[in-house]
Amino acid sequence: MHKLKHKFQELIVWSEKYTGTNMSYVVGGGFWLIAGKIALLLISFVLMVGFANLLPRETYGKYQYLIAIISVLSIFTLPGIHTSMVKSIAQGKEGTMSLAMREKLKWGLLGSFFALLLAIWYSLRGNQALGAVFLLGAFFLPLLESFQIYLYFWNGRKRFDVQTKYEVFSAAMVALALLIALYISNDLLIIVSAFLLSHTFVDWLLYRKTLKHVANDEQDQRAISFGKHLTVMGVLSVAATHIDKLLLWKFLGAAEVAIYAFAQLPIHRIVTAIPITSLALPKLGKQNIKEKKPDIMKKFYKLFFVFLPLALLLALAAPLIYKILLPQYLESVIYFQALSLMIALAPFSFLNAALIADMRQKDLYVINTASPFLKIALFFALIPFFGIWGVTASLLISQIFISCLTLFYFRKL
Numbered sequence: 001m002h003k004l005k006h007k008f009q010e011l012i013v014w015s016e017k018y019t020g021t022n023m024s025y026v027v028g029g030g031f032w033l034i035a036g037k038i039a040l041l042l043i044s045f046v047l048m049v050g051f052a053n054l055l056p057r058e059t060y061g062k063y064q065y066l067i068a069i070i071s072v073l074s075i076f077t078l079p080g081i082h083t084s085m086v087k088s089i090a091q092g093k094e095g096t097m098s099l100a101m102r103e104k105l106k107w108g109l110l111g112s113f114f115a116l117l118l119a120i121w122y123s124l125r126g127n128q129a130l131g132a133v134f135l136l137g138a139f140f141l142p143l144l145e146s147f148q149i150y151l152y153f154w155n156g157r158k159r160f161d162v163q164t165k166y167e168v169f170s171a172a173m174v175a176l177a178l179l180i181a182l183y184i185s186n187d188l189l190i191i192v193s194a195f196l197l198s199h200t201f202v203d204w205l206l207y208r209k210t211l212k213h214v215a216n217d218e219q220d221q222r223a224i225s226f227g228k229h230l231t232v233m234g235v236l237s238v239a240a241t242h243i244d245k246l247l248l249w250k251f252l253g254a255a256e257v258a259i260y261a262f263a264q265l266p267i268h269r270i271v272t273a274i275p276i277t278s279l280a281l282p283k284l285g286k287q288n289i290k291e292k293k294p295d296i297m298k299k300f301y302k303l304f305f306v307f308l309p310l311a312l313l314l315a316l317a318a319p320l321i322y323k324i325l326l327p328q329y330l331e332s333v334i335y336f337q338a339l340s341l342m343i344a345l346a347p348f349s350f351l352n353a354a355l356i357a358d359m360r361q362k363d364l365y366v367i368n369t370a371s372p373f374l375k376i377a378l379f380f381a382l383i384p385f386f387g388i389w390g391v392t393a394s395l396l397i398s399q400i401f402i403s404c405l406t407l408f409y410f411r412k413l
Contacts, residue, residue, distance in 0.1 A: 036164030037273035040171050044269045045325065047175045048262065052328050054182040055191075061254025062188055064261045066130070067195075068242035069118070070137045070144075075238045076111035077104045077145045080230025081223070082152045083356060088220035089156025095217035096224075097153050097210075101146060103224055108142030115141055133192050140196040147203035150210035166206045173202045226359065233365050236372035240398070243376060244391045247383045260388045262326060263335035264395075267342055270314075274346045276303070277353045284357035290413055296354050297410075303347035311344035338392050341399075348403040351410040363409040371402035 051060050081100045088096040115138035123131030148170075154163035177198035181191045244264075248257045289296070315337040322333045355364055375398035382390030 032160035032164040034275060036160075036168050037275055039164075039168045041269055041273050043168070043171045043175050045266070047178060048265065049325055050179045050182055052262070052326050054179075055186060057258040057328075058254040059186055059188065060261070061249065061257035063191060064245050064257050065249050065254070066133055066137075066188065066192060068245045069134075070115070070141070072238055072242050073111040073115055073137070073141055074108075074145045075231065075235055076114075077108040077142060078227055078231045079145060079238075080232075080234055081227030082149060083230055084223045084227035085149070085152050085220075086156040087357070088223040089153055090158070091220070092216070093218045093220040093223075094153070094214045095219040097149060097214065099219045099221075099224060100227065101149055101207075103227075104146040104149065105142050108146060111141040112138045129189060132189050136189070136193060136196060140200055143200045143204070144196065147200065147207040150203070150207045153210055153214075166210075170199075170202045170206060174198045226361070229361055230356075230364070230368075233368035236369050236376065240372035240375040240379075244379055244383070244394070247379055248388070248391065251384055252387055256388060259329060259331050260335065260391060262329040263332035263388075264339060264391075266336060267339040271342055271346060274307075274343075274349070276346060276349045280350055280353040284354055289354050289358040293410075293413055296351070300347055300350050303350060304344075307346050308344045311340045311342075314343065315340040335388055335392050339395060341396055345399055345403050348406050351406050354410060354413075355406070358413065360409065360413070363412075367402060367405050367409065370405060371398050374398050374401055 051063075055063070078100075081104060085096055085100050115134050119131045119134035119138060121131075122128075122134060151163055151167055154160070154166065174195065177194045178191065181194035184190065245257050245261065248260055284292075284296075318333050318336050318340070319330075322330055322336070326332070352367070355367075375394055378394035378397060379391065382394055384390075386393070
């Protein structure tokens with residue numbers, strides 16, 4: 001066994017001559033990140049199968065509509081701080097996490113205020129069910145995303161094993177709570193309550209457990225400032241991520257939202273499961289990006305040899321996958337196949353991570369505002385006339401645009 005392990009280590013060292021990458025770091029950290037992302041994908045797909053079989057299309061469409069609005073309001077919890085904090089933790093300034101939590105909770109109250117306004121508005125219009133959902137959302141909004149900061153603490157420490165175990169445990173508990181709620185009732189208030197309660201409680205437990213491992217009180221005020229800038233940069237992006245469901249709801253109805261969601265969400269889960277940024281950012285944060293620019297470009301090109309065939313394979317396999325797991329949503333297959341192109345564009349996130357590590361604030365502002373602005377404009381222009389195909393085209397055009405823009409600014413370094 002020891003001899004086999006030694007041979008494997010020799011193989012990893014040998015591979016570094018051809019990849020130009022610290023493969024020991026990639027295999028060590030990447031194993032946990034990739035294993036965790038695969039586990040999260042499986043949990044997501046199990047949950048999707050549960051929604052498909054236990055919830056009518058119209059009800060699932062309403063659920064997606066509500067979650068979209070709550071997700072937009074969560075921008076007030078300053079999610080950009082998560083990304084900026086990784087570098088601070090990597091530099092040993094671990095007291096930054098508590099500082100970041102206070103800022104997130106304070107600003108998150110603004111999201112609660114707007115959720116409360118929505119609750120009052122729907123109640124006055126006679127829709128007590130939606131009013132109750134948004135009242136519940138107003139209470140949980142500051143907490144929902146804030147407690148997840150523990151994941152970025154472990155990411156900054158490069159403890160991908162702990163980060164993965166916590167993230168998978170949290171997702172599994174939330175999925176279990178949702179599946180139980182779905183089995184018990186089709187009532188939206190019960191389903192959304194299960195999501196909010198389980199998510200908040202489990203992440204609170206894991207955050208408290210993480211606090212016990214904070215080694216010092218040293219704080220990085222710049223991370224908070226930069227995190228706020230990243231959040232502002234991401235406002236349009238967050239809106240663009242969810243406004244598609246709101247517009248489909250308005251023009252086509254809840255059932256079409258469900259068909260679209262079962263095409264888009266699997267692609268979204270796969271793209272977010274690719275751990276390029278999580279793996280690269282702690283490493284890049286310690287490097288001089290300008291000096292490493294040629295090496296970064298070489299690795300960027302090599303990533304395409306992995307993700308382009310993967311996207312094609314997934315598109316070809318989609319009809320069989322849907323027929324076996326999601327036969328109720330075979331209409332979603334064609335849209336899923338078109339959106340598979342987004343997986344092939346995943347390597348551009350590596351260049352984006354380099355821009356974040358180099359704190360290219362002005363460039364990131366342009367990237368993170370221009371592309372969502374284009375996406376939202378395309379949504380309004382195409383959805384009324386082309387429905388789900390309008391959304392699909394908008395997503396692909398805007399993703400190609402942001403990829404080209406990221407490459408442009410990286411080459412300017």
